[in-house]
Structure formats: C-alpha cells, structure tokens
Amino acid sequence: MQLVVAEKPSVAREIARVLGVRGGGGKGVTSLENDRYAITWCIGHLVELEEPAAYNPAWKAWRLDRLPMLPEAFQLRPARHAIAQLRAVSKLLRDRRFTHVINACDAGREGELIFRYVYQHANSRLPMRRLWISSLTDDAIRRGFAALRAGHEYDALADAARSRSEADWLVGMNATRAITAHSRDAGHEALYSIGRVQTPTLAMLVEREREISAFVPRPYWELDAALTTTEGATFTARWRLGTAARLATASLAEAIVARDTAVGEAFVERVRSRVVREPAPQLFDLTSLQRTANRRFGFTASRTLELAQALYERHKIVSYPRTDSRYLSRAVADELAAPFAALAAVPEYAAFARHLVDNPPRPNRRIVDDSKVSDHHAIIPTGNSIRLGALDRDEARLFDLIARRFLGAFYPDAELAVTEAWLQVGRAPGAGTPTPAFAATDREAFVDTLPPPPDRYLARGRTRLVAGWQDVAGIGPEGPKPSPSAAPDEEREPTAALPPLVEGQRLAAIFKAVEKKTTPPPRYTDATLLGAMETAGKRVDDETLREAMRDTGLGTPATRAAIIETLLRRDYIVRDRQVLVPTPLGIGLISAIPVPSLASAELTGTWEARLARIARNEDSRAAFMADIARYVTDIINAIRSAAPPPAPPPGSTAPVGWSGGKRRQGRAWEDRPRKGRRRGAAGRARQEHGDRTARTQPPRGASRARDGAVDEQPSNVTARGTANGRVTSTGRRPASVPSPPPLSSGHRASLGDLSVESTQWLADAVLRTSRHGEDERSSIAEPHASPPRARAPDPTRRGAPTVDEDALLTCPRCRQGTLITGARGWGCDRWRDGCRFVIWFDTAGRRLTSAQLRALVNRGKTRKASFVDATGATIDGRLVLDPAIDGGARLEATRPERPRR
Numbered sequence: 035m036q037l038v039v040a041e042k043p044s045v046a047r048e049i050a051r052v053l054g055v056r057g058g059g060g061k062g063v064t065s066l067e068n069d070r071y072a073i074t075w076c077i078g079h080l081v082e083l084e085e086p087a088a089y090n091p092a093w094k095a096w097r098l099d100r101l102p103m104l105p106e107a108f109q110l111r112p113a114r115h116a117i118a119q120l121r122a123v124s125k126l127l128r129d130r131r132f133t134h135v136i137n138a139c140d141a142g143r144e145g146e147l148i149f150r151y152v153y154q155h156a157n158s159r160l161p162m163r164r165l166w167i168s169s170l171t172d173d174a175i176r177r178g179f180a181a182l183r184a185g186h187e188y189d190a191l192a193d194a195a196r197s198r199s200e201a202d203w204l205v206g207m208n209a210t211r212a213i214t215a216h217s218r219d220a221g222h223e224a225l226y227s228i229g230r231v232q233t234p235t236l237a238m239l240v241e242r243e244r245e246i247s248a249f250v251p252r253p254y255w256e257l258d259a260a261l262t263t264t265e266g267a268t269f270t271a272r273w274r275l276g277t278a279a280r281l282a283t284a285s286l287a288e289a290i291v292a293r294d295t296a297v298g299e300a301f302v303e304r305v306r307s308r309v310v311r312e313p314a315p316q317l318f319d320l321t322s323l324q325r326t327a328n329r330r331f332g333f334t335a336s337r338t339l340e341l342a343q344a345l346y347e348r349h350k351i352v353s354y355p356r357t358d359s360r361y362l363s364r365a366v367a368d369e370l371a372a373p374f375a376a377l378a379a380v381p382e383y384a385a386f387a388r389h390l391v392d393n394p395p396r397p398n399r400r401i402v403d404d405s406k407v408s409d410h411h412a413i414i415p416t417g418n419s420i421r422l423g424a425l426d427r428d429e430a431r432l433f434d435l436i437a438r439r440f441l442g443a444f445y446p447d448a449e450l451a452v453t454e455a456w457l458q459v460g461r462a463p464g465a466g467t468p469t470p471a472f473a474a475t476d477r478e479a480f481v482d483t484l485p486p487p488p489d490r491y492l493a494r495g496r497t498r499l500v501a502g503w504q505d506v507a508g509i510g511p512e513g514p515k516p517s518p519s520a521a522p523d524e525e526r527e528p529t530a531a532l533p534p535l536v537e538g539q540r541l542a543a544i545f546k547a548v549e550k551k552t553t554p555p556p557r558y559t560d561a562t563l564l565g566a567m568e569t570a571g572k573r574v575d576d577e578t579l580r581e582a583m584r585d586t587g588l589g590t591p592a593t594r595a596a597i598i599e600t601l602l603r604r605d606y607i608v609r610d611r612q613v614l615v616p617t618p619l620g621i622g623l624i625s626a627i628p629v630p631s632l633a634s635a636e637l638t639g640t641w642e643a644r645l646a647r648i649a650r651n652e653d654s655r656a657a658f659m660a661d662i663a664r665y666v667t668d669i670i671n672a673i674r675s676a677a678p679p680p681a682p683p684p685g686s687t688a689p690v691g692w693s694g695g696k697r698r699q700g701r702a703w704e705d706r707p708r709k710g711r712r713r714g715a716a717g718r719a720r721q722e723h724g725d726r727t728a729r730t731q732p733p734r735g736a737s738r739a740r741d742g743a744v745d746e747q748p749s750n751v752t753a754r755g756t757a758n759g760r761v762t763s764t765g766r767r768p769a770s771v772p773s774p775p776p777l778s779s780g781h782r783a784s785l786g787d788l789s790v791e792s793t794q795w796l797a798d799a800v801l802r803t804s805r806h807g808e809d810e811r812s813s814i815a816e817p818h819a820s821p822p823r824a825r826a827p828d829p830t831r832r833g834a835p836t837v838d839e840d841a842l843l844t845c846p847r848c849r850q851g852t853l854i855t856g857a858r859g860w861g862c863d864r865w866r867d868g869c870r871f872v873i874w875f876d877t878a879g880r881r882l883t884s885a886q887l888r889a890l891v892n893r894g895k896t897r898k899a900s901f902v903d904a905t906g907a908t909i910d911g912r913l914v915l916d917p918a919i920d921g922g923a924r925l926e927a928t929r930p931e932r933p934r935r
Contacts, residue, residue, distance in 0.1 A: 037132040038073040041139035046075035052175045064122030077116040081151040084109040098215040127158035134161040147195035168354040194649035212673045220678030237633035240624040249554035254280040255287035262542040267533035271491035282482040287547035302539040303458040311447040314503035316360040317412035320591035328561035335560045335595035340868040356592035357410035361403045372417025395444040442503035449500035460488035495532030557613040570639030628676035847871035847917040873922040
C-alpha cells in the first residue's frame with residue numbers, strides 16, 4: 035500500500051479522483067483511502083523552524099551582547115494553524131502498512147521543503163518517491179504516477195530549500211534584533227524588521243524615491259518641422275545635432291526657428307530603408323506574465339498569481355504557473371498537438387490554432403531548449419477542453435494573454451519596412467553640401483551654443499509588410515499602444531509610415547519650438563519592480579542579458595509577488611494607483627541600516643544564484659551555510675561598532691504585527707481589541723483619530739509567558755496586544771494609538787479596497803496559517819523578527835467556535851481555498867494569494883457556531899434566529915451568504931408568522 039502526501043486538500047482531491055480513491059469530505063476526514071492508496075495532505079507548512087529560546091534560554095532577550103544566534107542544528111516545531119492535520123499526517127508517515135511514501139507536494143523548492151520538514155518531524159522511515167508534474171490534468175497526473183522517481187534524486191533540491199529557510203532565519207533574526215537593540219540603546223524605540231529579500235527590495239524603492247525627491251526639473255526645447263510634399267502628403271520631423279535633440283535655452287530654439295523659417299523649405303538629403311524582422315516574444319514564465327498583466331490590465335503581481343493558480347488548479351487549462359523558465363523541453367514539444375487542438379475548438383483562437391493543427395510547426399531554440407528547463411517549463415495551455423464561459427472576466431483576460439503568446443510563438447516573424455529620412459534646411463541640394471554630421475552624441479545632451487547652418491531634421495516611419503505573430507497577438511498595422519513601462523519584447527512605440535521620398539526632393543516646411551522639462555525617474559510599478567528584482571537591481575533591458583542574470587535575482591518568480599505584499603502589509607510601502615511608494619516608516623528603516631550589504635540587491639542575488647547551484651548539485655550546502663554564519667557574525671560586529679541608527683521619522687511607528695498589531699487602513703490605525711469584545715464608541719473614536727503623541731516602546735528583553743511557554747513569536751504570529759510596547763498578557767487596548775504617517779488621497783484610495791475588519795483578518799490569519807519563509811506564498815521574510823511578547827492565545831481554548839480544517843469547506847469567494855479558523859473568524863487559506871473572504875465569529879450580535887457556518891457555506895443561509903441589526907435592535911432573521919461583502923454574510927429579517935384564526 036502506498037501513502038501519498040499532497041501540499042493542499044484541493045490537490046489531494048484531484049489526485050484521489052484520478053486514482054479512483056473515494057472518501058467523504060466531512061468533518062474529521064484527514065485522508066482518503068482504498069486498498070492501494072492512502073492520500074493525505076498538508077495545509078501549507080505544517081512544520082516550521084523553532085524559536086531562538088528553544089536553542090538557548092539566553093536568546094530569549096533582545097540584547098546585542100547575546101548575538102549572534104547560531105544554532106548548531108536547527109530544530110522543528112508544529113505550525114499552529116493545523117496541528118490536528120499534522121498529527122494525522124505524522125501518524126500515517128509512521129504507519130507500517132505502507133511500503134513507501136509519495137511526495138506529491140508542489141513540484142518546486144518550497145514544495146520539497148514542506149514535505150521534508152513533515153517527514154523529518156514525524157521521524158518517518160518510509161522510502162520516498164517523488165511525483166513531479168507541471169499540470170493537474172488527469173493525463174498529467176496519470177503520467178506522473180507512471181513515472182515516479184526515487185526521492186533521493188531530489189536531495190539537492192531539498193538541500194537548497196533547507197539552506198534558504200535556515201539562512202532567512204539566521205539573517206532575519208540576528209539583523210532584526212541587532213539593529214533594534216542598537217536603536218534602543220541610542221534612546222529611541224523603533225523596531226526594524228530585516229529580511230534577506232524584503233530589505234533589498236525595499237531599498238530599491240527607497241533609492242528611487244530619493245532620486246525623485248532630489249530631482250530638479252530642467253527646461254529644454256525641441257524643434258519640430260511640419261513637412262508637405264508637392265502631392266500634399268504630410269509628415270513631421272525633429273531637429274537633430276548628431277543624436278542630440280535638446281536645446282538648452284529658448285533663445286537658441288528661437289534663433290534656429292527664425293533662420294529656418296526664413297528659408298521656408300527643406301530638401302531630402304538622405305533616405306535609408308531596410309526590412310526588419312521581429313520575432314515573437316518568448317513564452318511566459320511567471321515574472322514576465324506578471325509584468326505583462328500589470329502593464330496591460332493593471333493587475334498586481336499577487337492578483338496575476340492568484341488568477342494563474344485558478345487557471346492551473348481549478349480550471350486545469352494552463353500548466354504550472356510558478357516557473358522561472360520561458361522554454362519548453364523536447365518531451366513537451368512532442369506533445370503540442372493536444373493544446374493546439376484544444377485551442378482550435380475555441381472560436382476566439384480557432385483560425386490561428388487550426389493552422390498549427392494542419393501544419394505542425396518545427397519549434398526553434400527560442401521555444402525548445404532542454405538546458406533552460408529545470409523544475410518546470412514555460413506557462414502554456416494544456417490539452418484540456420477550454421470553456422471560456424466558465425472563467426470570470428479577469429481569468430479570461432489572463433488566459434487570453436497566455437493563449438495568444440503560446441500560439442504566436444509558432445508563427446513567423448513580423449516583417450517591417452523601416453525608413454529614416456534626413457532633411458536639410460539652409461543650403462541648396464548639390465551646391466557643395468558638406469558631409470552630414472551623423473556622429474552620435476549623448477542622446478540626452480543639451481546643446482547650449484548656436485550650431486552653424488545647415489540645420490538637419492530626422493523623420494522616421496515604418497510600415498508592416500508581414501503580420502506574422504502580430505496577427506495572433508491582435509497588434510494592428512499601426513503597432514501596439516505605447517506603455518511607459520514597456521519592455522523591448524512587449525510594447526513598441528508606433529511610428530507612422532512616411533510618404534515616398536527621394537533624395538533631393540524639395541518640401542514645404544513650417545518650424546516651431548516646443549518647450550519641455552526633464553522628468554524624474556518613474557516610481558516602480560509591480561511590473562518594473564518585478565523586473566528590477568529579476569536582475570537584482572541592475573537596469574537591464576536586453577533580453578539576453580536578463581536571461582543570463584536569471585539566477586542572480588531577488589527571490590524566485592514564485593516569491594516576488596509575496597515580497598511586495600509583505601512590504602505593503604508591514605506598511606513599509608503603499609500602492610498609489612499602480613505605483614509603489616515607500617512610506618516614512620520604510621524610508622526610516624533603510625536609513626537605519628548601518629551595514630549596506632543588508633540592503634544590497636546584488637549580494638542577495640548572488641545568494642539566490644548559490645541556492646540554484648546547490649539545487650543542481652554544483653555547490654555545497656555546508657559551504658553555503660558556513661558562509662552565511664560568517665556573514666551574520668560580520669553583521670553583528672559591524673552593527674556593534676557603527677554609530678546608532680537615526681531616530682525614525684516623526685509620526686512613523688513599527689509596522690503591523692510588530693507592536694500591538696496596529697494596522698493602517700485608509701486613514702485609521704487600528705489596535706486589535708481583545709478577542710470576543712466589541713468596540714464601544716470611545717474605542718472606535720480612538721481607533722479613528724489616534725493619539726499623535728504616543729510612541730511605541732519595544733520591550734527591553736523581559737516578557738511574560740503563558741503557562742511557562744516561550745514568549746517569542748515566529749514571524750507568522752501576531753501579538754494579541756501591547757501597551758506602549760510593553761506586553762499585556764490580557765490583550766487590553768493601550769491607552770493611546772500612534773498616528774499614521776500622512777497619506778495622500780491617492781494612497782487612501784488604494785488602501786481602501788478592504789475595510790478595517792478585512793484588514794484585521796489578514797493580520798490575524800498570519801497566526802493561523804503560514805508557509806514559513808520567503809518562497810512560494812508566504813514571504814514572511816524574517817522568521818521570529820519581533821520583540822518578545824505574550825504568546826497569542828489559542829482561540830479554541832477560549833471557547834471560540836472552530837471549524838475543523840479537515841471538513842474541507844470550500845471558500846465561497848475564490849472556490850479554490852479551504853476555510854480555516856483564524857483568531858477572529860473563519861477565512862480562506864489562500865488569503866496570501868489575494869482571497870480576502872472571511873466570516874467573523876461575532877456577526878450581527880451573535881457568536882456563530884460551526885453548525886451555522888456550515889449551513890451558511892453549504893446552503894447559503896442559516897436557520898432563523900435572533901440577531902442584532904445595524905440600528906442595535908434585536909430582530910428575528912437569518913444570515914444569507916454574500917461572498918462579495920466584508921464579513922461574507924448579510925442579515926435578512928424574516929417575516930413574523932401570522933397568528934392563526
């Protein structure tokens with residue numbers, strides 16, 4: 035008999051269905067079995083690294099003289115969000131009925147870590163085999179089980195995963211404590227959260243903001259010529275001196291316009307035409323898909339990942355999305371007939387896909403390259419039947435991007451006729467005209483002296499000769515619409531065609547000067563920040579160079595969206611429409627770092643490169659961890675000898691989860707109330723306005739424990755309550771709430787998508803569910819990076835209603851996740867992927883029971899009962915499920931029964 039361990043309940047159900055394993059999904063079910071298989075599941079990370087005090091009681095206090103913390107061997111502990119499921123999985127891993135265990139967690143670095151940690155924690159001795167699949171179609175699952183590989187073949191990948199997890203613990207834990215303690219010794223009580231990937235990413239945003247703040251606009255002038263042929267055709271050209279086009283003063287521009295206007299005409303000095311071939315863009319990996327979706331539709335990186343996961347897991351019409359490759363393997367290329375046929379059955383793609391079905395293409399090395407496919411190939415449609423009507427609007431738009439990119443890759447290059455015409459003013463053609471000064475100069479140079487005549491203007495035009503892949507992509511003859519954040523292979527500036535021109539031809543001309551100003555570098559969007567993370571901060575536009583630097587980026591394609599969301603959640607940055615702006619808190623954090631390498635994108639990129647080499651068996655885990663230990667020691671020594679960090683900016687406080695759970699949402703900072711209590715008017719007023727004189731005081735190393743438990747919280751745990759930085763074991767509201775940094779109206783609008791309650795669910799959900807570490811969906815980058823505080827109470831011990839995770843109640847909003855029990859409500863376990871659904875324990879004046887929850891989710895409404903409406907009146911009614919609103923349910927009054935006559 036074989037044991038199968040999947041990463042998520044939804045994946046376990048798909049595997050069970052394909053293997054013919056039946057079982058109920060009711061309460062208490064932790065596995066599905068038949069006579070051949072037992073299938074169980076994790077719920078993200080069931081096991082995580084221990085807290086510092088577990089290794090050494092002296093590490094409990096946040097003191098600089100007790101650093102660095104370098105455990106000889108890392109220990110594991112159960113994650114709190116699914117202890118019952120961990121017990122069930124561990125019991126099965128020790129069951130002697132099974133001949134071996136199949137690791138069916140996600141095929142990647144973090145999926146490997148999830149399984150290995152659980153396997154190690156259970157002290158299992160079952161031989162391991164590995165299921166490695168890139169899609170969840172029935173055929174892919176069957177092929178994967180027919181080609182199981184020995185678990186030891188993935189030991190190198192497991193080494194890389196463990197190294198990443200332990201390195202994050204070492205760097206995040208030690209650096210956070212060291213800088214925070216050093217700050218405290220200087221007399222101010224900020225808390226500085228440091229992460230191996232998070233901090234360099236924030237540093238890029240802060241550096242860009244500093245460039246913008248220091249930027250002083252400079253005026254300049256450009257000269258345009260409106261030209262007309264004798265046949266009446268018109269076009270425009272721009273003045274050039276070599277490649278320079280900017281004039282430093284208005285007097286210079288007016289002088290040139292005056293002398294050219296006096297001539298009144300121009301003649302064609304030189305015409306050059308050439309045919310340019312533009313190949314189709316490469317297939318999508320996750321990062322390029324996120325960047326394109328952000329530019330095209332304004333999707334955030336996390337939203338794109340959420341949609342791609344839905345297309346992969348629920349609809350099963352695209353391959354595994356968390357990939358870093360833009361290529362296909364030869365084995366996949368040999369099976370392209372199935373996705374071509376599936377797309378040919380969809381009217382929107384039938385014309386393009388049918389051509390490929392009838393004329394099977396021979397893919398080139400821009401598409402197929404085994405050497406550039408490691409864990410997973412590029413994102414492509416699967417061979418499953420496609421029903422666009424079953425997709426919501428955003429899913430359909432993202433699938434359209436993937437489908438058209440896939441089909442277009444097999445179409446011919448687009449062919450363009452590109453024409454450049456140099457026009458001269460001020461000298462007759464053929465009358466001893468000197469050799470044109472075509473020598474290149476700095477394109478953005480300012481011309482500050484009057485150049486001698488003749489003046490020259492440059493006109494460019496292009497005409498599409500062969501559409502090729504552009505027809506599939508929906509790009510018309512005029513070209514794609516321009517985008518300010520475009521990459522070279524995605525969007526190109528459209529250029530109108532020039533009329534027929536011959537050298538020596540005379541043209542009527544009207545000249546004018548246009549005043550402009552230099553502009554600061556643009557703020558990062560999700561698209562441009564993902565690109566910067568991919569190249570470790572280097573501004574690389576060339577696709578070949580970008581590919582060469584792929585292993586040295588910040589994080590992985592699967593983690594970058596989560597890193598951005600972590601910065602947002604910790605209030606280090608805000609999203610203003612589509613741009614990402616660092617807050618005073620984030621700027622203060624980067625200013626406080628005395629060791630520049632902690633914020634170095636390139637250094638962290640080299641670590642990612644080493645992790646990739648470890649996964650390929652090209653580097654040693656032992657050597658890497660020894661280097662990390664030396665680096666941590668150097669950091670602590672450097673912080674000890676450095677000047678204390680400056681005081682944080684006025685009005686900034688520690689981010690959410692680090693000092694009492696205060697979260698800014700729109701204009702309110704909220705302190706988490708004690709569980710089970712309702713806010714009164716005074717509490718709401720304090721929450722809304724705050725006390726602008728309050729300061730957050732981190733603890734000085736001492737904290738209170740509950741039942742002798744360790745007081746330190748891991749990174750995925752949020753404290754229940756603090757008062758001016760001092761831990762309150764009761765979780766009572768502090769006397770005052772610090773005010774937020776000032777936000778623009780745009781910031782408030784961008785943060786206003788969630789209510790305060792919904793935001794609170796996100797903070798509380800960290801307590802209940804986490805994939806510990808930066809990889810995949812977690813990205814809580816600094817394990818245990820908070821001062822000591824009272825351990826958050828288990829809601830099940832305080833009479834909180836619970837829903838067994840194993841009952842597998844499907845999230846009514848995203849239809850993919852499973853409802854889990856949080857600190858204040860039941861929420862979707864895919865909240866990190868963007869699903870904000872939550873049903874509060876206390877709703878409409880009642881403490882809901884698990885039976886009412888099941889009725890609400892399964893039947894759409896509860897039984898009639900007494901509730902409290904918005905006016906405070908007690909009424910007879912029922913809760914009706916409404917996944918679109920905050921709280922997940924609305925109160926509906928029931929009609930009183932008429933008395934019988």
